[in-house]
Amino acid sequence: EFQEFLQREFPEHASEWEASDRSGRRRFLKLMGASLALAGVTACTRQPTELIMPYVRAPEEVVPGKPLFYATALELGAPAIGVLVESHMGRPTKIEGNPLHPASLGATDVFSQAGILSLYDPDRSKTVTFGGEIRPWTDLLAALREALVTQEAGQGAGLRILTDVILSPTLGAQLEEILARLPKARWHQWDPVGPRLERAGARLAFGADVNTIYRLEEVDVIASLDADFLGPGARAVRHARSFAERRNPGKMNRLYAVETSVSNTGAKADHRLALPFSRIEALARELAAAVGVAGIAAPAPGVNSKWAAAVARDLAAHRGRSLVIAGEPQPAAVHALAHAMNQALGNAGRTVVYTEPIEARPVDPVESLRELAREMAAGSVELLVIVGANPVYTAPADLRFREALDKVKLRVHMGLYADETAELCHWHVAQAHPLESWGDTRAFDGTATIQQPLIAPLYAGRTAYELMAAMAGQPQETFDIVRSYWKAQVQVPDFEAWWRQALHDGIVPGTQARPRPVALRGDWAAGFPAPAAESGLELVFRADPSVYDGRFANNGWLQECPKPLTKITWGNAVLISPRTAEELGLRSEDGVELEFEGRQARGPVWILPGHADHSLTVSLGYGRWRAGRTGNGVGFNAYPLRTSGALWQASGVRLRKTGAWMPVATTQNHFLMEGRGLARTGTLETFRRNPEFVHEMGHNPPPGLSLYPEHRYDQGYSWGMAIDIGACVGCNACVVACQAENNIPVAGKEQVMAGRELHWLRIDTYYQGNLDDPGFVFQPVLCMHCEKAPCEVVCPVAATVHHAEGLNDMIYNRCVGTRYCSNNCPYKVRRFNFFP
Incomplete structure (x- = not known):
C-alpha cells in the first residue's frame, strides 16, 4: 500500500474542482493579501515625513527603473545574516545575500527571501x-x-x-x-x-560558556550526531556555502550522519545511520572511546558497533582535518562528547574554534x-x-x-x-x-x-x-x-x-568575538547524567523548515513552500518509519492522537522512508490561533506536548488511531525513480573513471532524429542555467527566491492538494535503494526553455513561441486557457493561475 502511494504520479484530486468557499475567490484573495500589497507598492512610495522640494537637480543615484541596494541584517531566531535589499524608488522589493558578510557570503535562506512578504503583511500589528x-x-x-x-x-x-x-x-x-x-x-x-544544550555541553566540557564555530571548508571528514547543520537557521547559510566548497571532485569531503528523522544534512550524507533519539548518546560514547577520548568507557558492543568503528577509523586517519558535530536537540552529554572528540583528534583551533559568547x-x-x-x-x-x-x-x-x-x-x-x-x-x-x-x-x-x-x-x-x-x-x-x-x-x-x-x-570591522582558549575539565565526564531509559514510543520535536518556531506562520510563501524530503505544505504531520507504521497499522493521512504526561495533540500520520523505527517526529510552529488570517488554524500545535524536561524528546508517548482521515497537502507523491534515471548520481570513483557517465544512464535520443527544424544560435545572446546537484542541499531558498522575484501567487492548501500550486521552480526528492534505509537525491526542476518545446507546437493560438535566443516566450494576451501546453509538458513546469 505504501509502495502504491510512492508510485502514484499524480495527486488524487487533480481532476476535481472543489467549489467550496475555502477554494473560491474570497479564500484566494485572503491568502494573497501580502502579495497584493507587495505588488501594489509599484504605485506608491513610503518616504519619511519631510519637506517636499522639487528635484531642481535630481539625486545622481535615483534613476526610475534602476534598483539601489542597501546593506542590512535580519535576525531569524538565530544569529543574524547579512543581506542586500533591492529598492526601487524608495520601496524594498527583494532580498539577497551580502557577499561581505561572514554569515551570508552572498547567499540567503528561505526565511530571508520571504522577509519581504512579511514587511507588506496586512495582518501585521498597526498601532x-x-x-x-x-x-x-x-x-x-x-x-x-x-x-x-x-x-x-x-x-x-x-x-x-x-x-x-x-x-x-x-x-x-x-x-x-x-x-x-x-x-x-x-x-x-x-x-x-x-542553542541551549549546545551551551550546556560546553559548560560540561570546558566549565565555561563559549560560542562554537565550525570551519567546514577545512574539513575532510565530518561526523554528525543528529546535527542538521545544513537545515533551518542563519548559520546554515554559511555552513552550506562552506560544505559545498568541499563537494568538488578535486577535494571532496566525506560526511557520516546519524539521526532519527531525515534532515537536509542526513540526505547529503555519504553514510547515514537512522537511530532512535535515545540511542544516539550510546553511539557517541562508543565513538568517543574508539577515537581515544580519555575517561570514556565504551558501552557493550551493539548492532551499530561496526558502523561506529568505521567512522572512528576515518576520523583518526584525518586528525586535524576532521570534525564531530552534535545537534542542538541532543543532551548536553553528547555535546560534551563531541567537544572531547574534537580535542582528542586535534581539531580544536583548526576545524572548530571557540570564542566568547555573542549574546548581550x-x-x-x-x-x-x-x-x-x-x-x-x-x-x-x-x-x-x-x-x-x-x-x-x-x-x-x-x-x-x-x-x-x-x-x-x-x-x-x-x-x-x-x-x-x-x-x-x-x-x-x-x-x-x-x-x-x-x-x-x-x-x-x-x-x-x-x-x-x-x-x-x-x-x-x-x-x-x-x-x-x-x-x-x-x-x-x-x-x-x-x-x-x-x-x-x-x-x-x-x-x-x-x-x-x-x-x-553591512559589517562593522573588528567586532568579531574574541577567540577563547579552552581545555577539558579534569572531571568533565563525571558530571554526565545517566542516559534516559527507552520507554515505548519516543516523540522528537523539530523546528519547522518553513515556519521555524511559528514566527513565520502568517507568511504565505513559506506556508506553501514544500518542506524538504516530505514535500508537505500548509501544515505538519507525525512522521513515522514504514516499518513502525506497519506494526501500528497506520497509513499516511490517518488521524492519530498523541498523549504525553496527560496532554494531547491530534494530527495526521506521514510515512517517511529513512526515519528511525519506534520514533515519531513532529514539527513545531503550527496550530496557532493568533498568527493572522493566513496562519490561523494551519496544522496542529505540538507545543502542549513539550515540557522543560522533554524539550526535544519525550519518551513513553502514547499513540491512538482516531479513525479520522486528515488530508495532507503535498507537491510530490511519486518518490521512486524505478530505474528511469530522473536524477542521475554516481560515486567520486565513478566520476574519475568516466566524467561523462551521466549521459550513459537512461534514454538519450541521438541528435538529428527530429521532425522539427533545428534552432541556430550563432549570433546574439544565448541563455542557460545549470544547477550543481552535488552541491544542492535542498534548502528551498531558490524556490522562495523565484517566488519573490516574480511575485508568484499563493494558491492555498486545497489547490495544492489538487496539483495546482504555482511555483515556477521546485525541488523534487527521490529515494534510492531499500526504503528502510534509502539514499536521497535532490532534483531541482525549473523553467526548462526546451530547444524543441512540446508546449509550443500544441498551442492553438501561438501564445507560446520560440525566441531567436532560445527562450520559450509567452504572449499572455493571446492565451485562451486551453492548458494544452501544461498537458504536453514532460517536466510539469507549466503553471496556471486558476483565479485570474
Whole structure:
C-alpha cells in the first residue's frame, strides 16, 4: 500500500474542482493579501515625513527603473545574516545575500527571501492598543512612567523584562542601564529553539560558556550526531556555502550522519545511520572511546558497533582535518562528547574554534523562563514588559505560563503581530519591521552589522530601542540611540566616514568575538547524567523548515513552500518509519492522537522512508490561533506536548488511531525513480573513471532524429542555467527566491492538494535503494526553455513561441486557457493561475 502511494504520479484530486468557499475567490484573495500589497507598492512610495522640494537637480543615484541596494541584517531566531535589499524608488522589493558578510557570503535562506512578504503583511500589528482599543503612543508612555515611579521606590523589585535572546549591542547596553538603575529588576530571555544544550555541553566540557564555530571548508571528514547543520537557521547559510566548497571532485569531503528523522544534512550524507533519539548518546560514547577520548568507557558492543568503528577509523586517519558535530536537540552529554572528540583528534583551533559568547547576556532560556513563571505565579511581578517573545504559545507546557501571566498587575507586549501573548496583555505595541527601522545585531562569529531602514514604517510601529529608552527616562529616536552607542564605542578620527562605510559594507570591522582558549575539565565526564531509559514510543520535536518556531506562520510563501524530503505544505504531520507504521497499522493521512504526561495533540500520520523505527517526529510552529488570517488554524500545535524536561524528546508517548482521515497537502507523491534515471548520481570513483557517465544512464535520443527544424544560435545572446546537484542541499531558498522575484501567487492548501500550486521552480526528492534505509537525491526542476518545446507546437493560438535566443516566450494576451501546453509538458513546469 505504501509502495502504491510512492508510485502514484499524480495527486488524487487533480481532476476535481472543489467549489467550496475555502477554494473560491474570497479564500484566494485572503491568502494573497501580502502579495497584493507587495505588488501594489509599484504605485506608491513610503518616504519619511519631510519637506517636499522639487528635484531642481535630481539625486545622481535615483534613476526610475534602476534598483539601489542597501546593506542590512535580519535576525531569524538565530544569529543574524547579512543581506542586500533591492529598492526601487524608495520601496524594498527583494532580498539577497551580502557577499561581505561572514554569515551570508552572498547567499540567503528561505526565511530571508520571504522577509519581504512579511514587511507588506496586512495582518501585521498597526498601532498601540490598550485592551484591544487604539491608543496613542503617549498614553503608553504615561502608563509606563506611572508604573516605573512605583517601581523606583522598591528598586524595581516588581519589574520583569522578557525578551528574545538579545544579540544587539545597543539594546543590550540599554537593558543593562535599566537594571543598573533598578537593581532588583530582572531581565529574562526566551528562545524555544535556541542553542541551549549546545551551551550546556560546553559548560560540561570546558566549565565555561563559549560560542562554537565550525570551519567546514577545512574539513575532510565530518561526523554528525543528529546535527542538521545544513537545515533551518542563519548559520546554515554559511555552513552550506562552506560544505559545498568541499563537494568538488578535486577535494571532496566525506560526511557520516546519524539521526532519527531525515534532515537536509542526513540526505547529503555519504553514510547515514537512522537511530532512535535515545540511542544516539550510546553511539557517541562508543565513538568517543574508539577515537581515544580519555575517561570514556565504551558501552557493550551493539548492532551499530561496526558502523561506529568505521567512522572512528576515518576520523583518526584525518586528525586535524576532521570534525564531530552534535545537534542542538541532543543532551548536553553528547555535546560534551563531541567537544572531547574534537580535542582528542586535534581539531580544536583548526576545524572548530571557540570564542566568547555573542549574546548581550548569555542565559539558559529554559531556566530563565522557569524563574519568571514561578515569580509571576507567586504574585511577585507587578510590571511585565515582553519584547518580541511569544511565550503563551511557545513556553513549555509544564511551566503553565498562561495561568501565571494572569497574576501580573500590568502587562505590556511589543511584537510584529498581535499574537497569542499580546491577546493576554493590557498594552500591545506594534513593532517596526527590521526593514523599516534602525538597529544593530551580530552574526554567528560576533561580527556586528548596523541595520538601516529602507522605508518609513508602513504602520505606527516602534522599536525595542525606543521602548527601552522610554523606560530609562531618556526618550529618543532609534537612529540617535544606535548612532550614539557606536560613536562611544569606536575611536576614529572621522566618525562620519566610519559610519557611512559601516552602513555601506553591512559589517562593522573588528567586532568579531574574541577567540577563547579552552581545555577539558579534569572531571568533565563525571558530571554526565545517566542516559534516559527507552520507554515505548519516543516523540522528537523539530523546528519547522518553513515556519521555524511559528514566527513565520502568517507568511504565505513559506506556508506553501514544500518542506524538504516530505514535500508537505500548509501544515505538519507525525512522521513515522514504514516499518513502525506497519506494526501500528497506520497509513499516511490517518488521524492519530498523541498523549504525553496527560496532554494531547491530534494530527495526521506521514510515512517517511529513512526515519528511525519506534520514533515519531513532529514539527513545531503550527496550530496557532493568533498568527493572522493566513496562519490561523494551519496544522496542529505540538507545543502542549513539550515540557522543560522533554524539550526535544519525550519518551513513553502514547499513540491512538482516531479513525479520522486528515488530508495532507503535498507537491510530490511519486518518490521512486524505478530505474528511469530522473536524477542521475554516481560515486567520486565513478566520476574519475568516466566524467561523462551521466549521459550513459537512461534514454538519450541521438541528435538529428527530429521532425522539427533545428534552432541556430550563432549570433546574439544565448541563455542557460545549470544547477550543481552535488552541491544542492535542498534548502528551498531558490524556490522562495523565484517566488519573490516574480511575485508568484499563493494558491492555498486545497489547490495544492489538487496539483495546482504555482511555483515556477521546485525541488523534487527521490529515494534510492531499500526504503528502510534509502539514499536521497535532490532534483531541482525549473523553467526548462526546451530547444524543441512540446508546449509550443500544441498551442492553438501561438501564445507560446520560440525566441531567436532560445527562450520559450509567452504572449499572455493571446492565451485562451486551453492548458494544452501544461498537458504536453514532460517536466510539469507549466503553471496556471486558476483565479485570474
